[in-house]
Amino acid sequence: MRFNDRIIKGIVFLGEFQNINNATGNGWQVLPTNVKNKYHDHLTAHLIES
Structure with a gap:
């Protein structure tokens, strides 16, 4: 159950990040x-947990 929750949160996170990237145009730098x-x-927390 917790594993599935993490995957769902990861998908939401990636979607949110993509929206920020698209909205800013230059993305990360700005x-x-x-x-x-x-x-x-x-991201670091996810890498350490994996």
Whole structure:
């Protein structure tokens, strides 16, 4: 059950990230630092858990 929840959250996260990327045009470079840190921490946590 928890595994499926993680996959669903991952899909939502990727969709959210894609929307931010599309909305900004230049993507990562123009995101505020706190937003970059939020996503960096999220991605790092997933890599460590895997």
